[in-house]
Amino acid sequence: MKITEQEVRYVAGLANLNLSDAEVARFLGDLDQILEHIGKLNELDTGIAAPMSQVLYEAEDTATLRPDVPVPPLGNQAALANAPDSGAGYFKVPQVIER
């Protein structure tokens, strides 16, 4: 096994995902199978290869920077319009700190 049930529950916690016991069992099997396949990468000696974190083309270092010009922001009302709960111009969430 590449992954344990305990690790599945730990990772779900890191990802803020509430999983049912059935989902934990399912993902344990799925992830194990996928990680088994991914293990294939170890066959390959990538010692000196440079990691590719983005698609690069030949351009000046600053080619992608835009001028820093202020523009009107979205605005409070528009930003809050899709919030499940808001009030007094803020997003509202369940209590974070005990009084």
Place this chain on the structure above:
Amino acid sequence: MEIASLTIDEIREGLLARRFRAEELAAEALRFAEEENPKTGAYLHFSPERALSAARRVDEKIARGEEPGALAGVPVAVKDVIVTRGIRTTCGSRLLENYIPPYDATAIIRLEEAGGLILGKTNCDEFAMGSSTENSAFGPVRNPVALDRVPGGSSGGSAAAVAQGTAVVALGSDTGGSIRQPASFCGVSGVTPTYGRVSRYGLTAFASSLDHIGPFARTVKDAARVLGVIAGRDPRDSTSAEAPVPDYTKALDGNVKGLKLGLPREYLKDMTSESGSLIYRGVEVLRQLGCEVREIGLPHTDYAIASYYIIATAEASSNLARYDGVRYTSRSGDSATLADMYRNTRGEGFGAECKRRIMLGTYVLSAGYYDAYYLKAQKVRGLIARDFRQAFEEVDAVVAPVSPFPAFRLGEKVDDPLAMYLSDIFTITGSLAGIPCMSVPCGRTAEGLPVGMQILTRHFGEITMFRIADAFERAGGVN
């Protein structure tokens, strides 16, 4: 006016000859799309007000004698992961069932500035994660060519709408094949441009280093025209490229004599199927047109799936962290604490495939695993990109299948996620390299199911890609 088979040129001609007005066309296109949509479920919802007001602007320009734009009066379907101001954008997810974006994606702004009419938003796999559109929270899409089959994914709704004739062209998004594979399954053209060619501003992020917006169309020329409109530098996306946008349609002269095409020998073992033999026939057509075909090597192909599913899920687990029940997602009912609210909202809101990928992505990024998985995968990605660079020193384009098989039946593959991932093999390599690639129809199987041939070229080599696809289409393709 035969709405289901219109092309961009026919619309332009009709408008300028005053045979019909854009508003009449929009109304008829909407009526037809709403009537036909229940057969496939390609669209999730329509945007008649927006389409009609855009049409009126086109009519006013024509009345004033002004140039109405390259896409004047063209009905467009838009994948529901691309935000549209004031029009619900669900990403195929329960979490965004009621989300109404306060802004437009850059591609949407450019489409409308060119006179395009946005008819509505199309169904897709949740957050574009899937290869069949069965992962949508709002039900699957049926393939218009064979209604018991999937349209492919994740941009299944956009491909189906164009194939069904309920849109002339459509926008989709592609991270590992989500435009090319549904295009091949539905028998239309689908284009994944060079990474950075089209601004991602307003495209809901799945895997930022791999995400693309691209067009679907019934002809190569129409796809080329749409790409010409949406491509180009956008200050709002720092990864969008400064490179000038050529007129892609100018190169479509049918002449491919002397072009060198490479057939990757690593792909041949997966081409023994009926789909594979159609690709061989397609290659033969190109040879007859004067292309030189040779075998080439892409030696790291076998490692592409593993590399992709590490990078894509790692980026996804980070990008999808924003759906937390605070700013725009729906929120789970009763939670005593903020942390519980996050966990319940996400646990109830995400479908199985999104959860699976968030889990995998979180795992590969978790403490102690970064070097073994993410860094390793990025190094392999570099090797795969190098394979292509070396190939393009020898050839002008690579030709390949899009999918190992044609459209499969609804429900046939939902229970085996790894098998579904493995079927992305032909599309993922081009995605990792960030090069332009497209699917062009390449005949049908004995059962009548469409097959797509993939054409891949070097960075910003879209002109060569379109030239080959167009010449192939003009020659009648295969059959």
